[in-house]
Amino acid sequence: MRSLLRPLQSRVLASPRTASQSAHRRLQSSLAACPSCHTPFRTHIPxxxxxxxxxxxxxxxxxxxxxxxxxxxxxxxxxxxxxxxxxxxxxxxxxxxxxxxxxxxxxxxxxxxxxxxxxxxxxxxDPLARAEYILKRNGVVMSETDQTDDMELLEKVMDANEAIAMMGPEDADQISELRSKNQDDMKRVSDVLEGLIREQRWQEAKGEAIRLRYLQGIERSYRKWQEEQT
Missing domain, CATH: 1.10.287.110 (DnaJ domain)
Incomplete structure (x- = not known):
């Protein structure tokens, strides 16, 4: 369980590369005003x-x-x-x-x-759904079968499953601590993902999104355990 107590190592971003495509331009809705009465819409909703x-x-x-x-x-x-x-x-x-x-x-x-x-x-x-959506819009698709080769992360997943299986109601404080540390790891991975997307490094961003998927799985397991104790 030692892997659960130490934070995941953050991936260090390399120097940004020049984007091969121009920056994405936001779509301006053609329905700026109601076609029936010409009153301006308050939002992009027609x-x-x-x-x-x-x-x-x-x-x-x-x-x-x-x-x-x-x-x-x-x-x-x-x-x-x-x-x-x-x-x-x-x-x-x-x-x-x-x-x-x-x-x-x-x-x-x-x-x-x-x-x-x-x-x-x-x-x-949701950070993971948001990342998948952005990646797909840029030609990089994530699938349910995508896996990580990060052995530290895989060890963390196995240790989390072991801890959840072995702990009882008297271990609630320890589970809370482990969940908090996992949430810190999720935040670190999200920060790295944000930087990679900003730099349009799509394949690397996909790798971090897969890592985030694993961490979200751990988060769901901890949350379910806590809900079952109440």
Missing amino acids: ACTSCWSIHPLPPNMTHHDLLDVPYEPNPFHVDPRRLKAQFRKAQAQCHPDSWASKSPKQLDLAHTLSSRINEAYQCLL
Whole structure:
């Protein structure tokens, strides 16, 4: 269990390389104003509460654009408070409850938009899902079968599983300490991942995202253990 008590070694970033492509430009919604009454939309959501018209999203609308979250200079960097505020603002514009008395077509569109907003919010809120989304947009796809060759991390996973299997209610404080240390490791890996994405080092970023996936698995196991003791 010694591997659980020592922090994972942070990966040291090499010198940044010149990006081979120009910086990603944020998409500007073509629906800047309601096509029915020409009132400016309050968000990128094409739902107008002035004339109660609602429209489909453009097919290439990204999660970042949908919630008005900056993509540049680093799409991985997200302010959780701003994200939550933008999420609430967007949902208020198209929540199905607000469109319940409208036509079936309008209500269906409201449900579709609301679901899409929820999807974008959950993706950008979670560091791993956010990293996978950004990597996919840049041609690097993660799969469920991707594994790490980091022996230190694999040892940590095995030790965590062993600790959870052996410990009882009297070991709650020790589990809390181990969980806290694992959360520190998650933060360190997320910081490295943020730097790699900023520098557009996509394959290296994928490697760190895989490491984060393992650490999130440990976090879920610790959380489940604690919930079962209450």
